[in-house]
Amino acid sequence: MSTKKELGGWLLASPYLLSAILFFLIPLGWSLSLVFFDWNVISPVRTYVGLGNFREALTSTRVFKAFVNTYKFMGIIVPGVIVASLGLALLVQHLPRGKQFYAVGFFLPYLASGVAVSLVVRGILSYDSAFNEFLRSVFGSSPRWLRDPFWATLVISAMIIWKLSGYYALIFLAGLQGIPRELYEAAALDGAGPLTQFRKITVPLLYPAFYTVLVLSVGLCFGIFTEPYVLTGGGPRFATHTWQLEIYSQAFERFRAGYGATVAVLNAVITFGSILIIRRVVESWGRRLGFR
Amino acid sequence: MVQAKKRGKAKVLALYTTATVVLALMIIPYLYMLIQSLAPWHEVDRVFIPSSLGVRSYTWLFAGGAASLPRPWLRALGNSALVATVVTLSRVLVGSLVGYALAVLSFRGRGVIQNFILFHMFYPGIILLVPTFLLIRALGLYDTYAAMILPGLVSTWAIFMYANFFRTVPKEVIEAARMDGAGELRIIFQIMIPIARPITAIVFLFLFMERWIELLWDLIVIRDPAKQTLNVLLATMFGPYGGYEGPLYAAGVLLTFPIIVLFLLFSRRFVQGVSLVIST
Numbered sequence: 001m002s003t004k005k006e007l008g009g010w011l012l013a014s015p016y017l018l019s020a021i022l023f024f025l026i027p028l029g030w031s032l033s034l035v036f037f038d039w040n041v042i043s044p045v046r047t048y049v050g051l052g053n054f055r056e057a058l059t060s061t062r063v064f065k066a067f068v069n070t071y072k073f074m075g076i077i078v079p080g081v082i083v084a085s086l087g088l089a090l091l092v093q094h095l096p097r098g099k100q101f102y103a104v105g106f107f108l109p110y111l112a113s114g115v116a117v118s119l120v121v122r123g124i125l126s127y128d129s130a131f132n133e134f135l136r137s138v139f140g141s142s143p144r145w146l147r148d149p150f151w152a153t154l155v156i157s158a159m160i161i162w163k164l165s166g167y168y169a170l171i172f173l174a175g176l177q178g179i180p181r182e183l184y185e186a187a188a189l190d191g192a193g194p195l196t197q198f199r200k201i202t203v204p205l206l207y208p209a210f211y212t213v214l215v216l217s218v219g220l221c222f223g224i225f226t227e228p229y230v231l232t233g234g235g236p237r238f239a240t241h242t243w244q245l246e247i248y249s250q251a252f253e254r255f256r257a258g259y260g261a262t263v264a265v266l267n268a269v270i271t272f273g274s275i276l277i278i279r280r281v282v283e284s285w286g287r288r289l290g291f292r
Numbered sequence: 293m294v295q296a297k298k299r300g301k302a303k304v305l306a307l308y309t310t311a312t313v314v315l316a317l318m319i320i321p322y323l324y325m326l327i328q329s330l331a332p333w334h335e336v337d338r339v340f341i342p343s344s345l346g347v348r349s350y351t352w353l354f355a356g357g358a359a360s361l362p363r364p365w366l367r368a369l370g371n372s373a374l375v376a377t378v379v380t381l382s383r384v385l386v387g388s389l390v391g392y393a394l395a396v397l398s399f400r401g402r403g404v405i406q407n408f409i410l411f412h413m414f415y416p417g418i419i420l421l422v423p424t425f426l427l428i429r430a431l432g433l434y435d436t437y438a439a440m441i442l443p444g445l446v447s448t449w450a451i452f453m454y455a456n457f458f459r460t461v462p463k464e465v466i467e468a469a470r471m472d473g474a475g476e477l478r479i480i481f482q483i484m485i486p487i488a489r490p491i492t493a494i495v496f497l498f499l500f501m502e503r504w505i506e507l508l509w510d511l512i513v514i515r516d517p518a519k520q521t522l523n524v525l526l527a528t529m530f531g532p533y534g535g536y537e538g539p540l541y542a543a544g545v546l547l548t549f550p551i552i553v554l555f556l557l558f559s560r561r562f563v564q565g566v567s568l569v570i571s572t
Contacts (some may be wrong), residue, residue: 264418
């Protein structure tokens with residue numbers, strides 16, 4: 001009976017274990033050795049280069065661009081997505097009826113394929129599009145959009161904010177619904193206006209939601225790929241180059257498996273470190289508010 | 293009193309107006325795609341509202357594209373559906389089986405497996421990209437459907453979701469079923485999976501969507517256009533198809549609208565389900 005029960009657990013878990021050995025542990029081990037080799041994937045010869053890949057990656061301007069751009073994207077996307085999603089959540093929260101309808105509607109962008117949205121964005125921004133004709137008729141000129149480093153960064157950030165805000169709004173909405181109404185009523189009796197109530201009650205009590213959204217959106221900035229791949233190829237002049245583009249281009253366009261794997265390790269370490277630092281900062285804010 | 297009521301009414305009206313305008317903004321890209329896919333070809337992108345609507349872009353796609361650059365668009369849609377369906381069904385099934393084992397059964401090594409899954413879940417997948425590709429190649433699976441399907445058959449997130457949910461099911465329910473002589477598999481399929489329906493709806497939707505819009509992996513492992521998913525075909529056709537915006541929008545519609553329909557079918561349970569996802 002007992003051994004049968006033991007066996008049952010392992011049996012049920014076996015599909016996971018099998019897949020984890022094959023597609024997690026083996027690649028994991030392989031990645032540890034890959035980073036020390038210069039290997040073009042096809043040739044049978046692998047040259048041991050020691051820390052050469054790391055040295056190259058740490059001095060590469062392409063990697064440096066990807067590194068800097070990630071924080072540039074983060075500086076736009078994270079505040080943007082927090083403001084947008086909190087705004088959507090507050091809007092839905094205040095509707096007397098139809099909350100579900102609007103919450104579901106705002107979520108729709110999350111379902112979009114980045115490729116399909118890029119298609120639309122490219123079309124809207126193409127030189128002789130109706131949108132640009134309109135801009136030229138009003139302002140006399142239209143920006144060069146994806147060929148301009150500033151606008152290209154902004155457009156890609158806006159696409160990501162658009163995609164995520166409805167999803168993160170649901171996180172804020174769940175937080176808002178957990179705030180007792182009595183708090184607002186008591187504050188109103190004490191003469192606190194809506195703005196003070198928002199600052200002193202809503203924001204502090206939404207701390208767990210802020211935390212979730214912040215960590216999720218920061219992590220996401222390290223994985224930007226689809227939009228720049230399709231729209232700009234990382235350009236112009238590497239203004240929208242990202243970690244994943246660099247890994248893809250090194251490992252799968254130039255077939256430098258060892259170097260690509262090295263950049264990936266670097267990316268993971270930096271992502272992990274950045275999230276750790278941001279979590280520290282946010283948690284110290286949380287402690288001041290009395291959350292653990 | 294009357295004035296306060298009036299002010300309240302005005303406020304509600306303003307709220308709904310704002311909400312509706314914002315909603316319109318959120319779905320404009322979808323509408324744009326749909327409208328432009330139906331526009332006459334010389335008007336695509338040039339006007340917001342086309343002078344007439346037609347299905348030329350769709351018939352062009354269904355006929356396989358231009359003679360000079362034939363592309364299996366419909367086949368790509370089928371590929372997307374096949375890969376996403378197989379992967380998602382497997383992830384849901386494995387998720388519920390393993391989740392049940394971890395949440396309900398007690399066996400030696402359970403704690404180890406649980407910790408290992410957490411490690412797996414938070415291990416940055418990007419590091420595995422290159423070696424997993426090399427593994428697929430070494431197994432002789434490069435440029436096959438298996439390359440798109442096999443590495444994705446199990447989701448640690450799905451396991452985690454089901455395990456968390458099954459822990460909330462009262463022990464008595466399971467004990468009673470065991471007393472009646474039900475085996476573990478019967479308990480899973482006849483009791484646990486039916487109660488887990490709200491979780492399944494959310495897990496299925498998120499995982500299906502995730503697989504449906506996958507780009508990087510499918511780009512790497514597939515070369516043959518006949519095996520490409522619609523997402524990849526569309527992404528790689530951006531440049532060479534410069535002159536065919538209309539059909540590209542039609543392909544975008546084929547790529548986007550199935551997910552929306554799937555979502556709207558589930559949406560009744562959706563908002564409450566998402567709060568479950570977030571709270572765990």
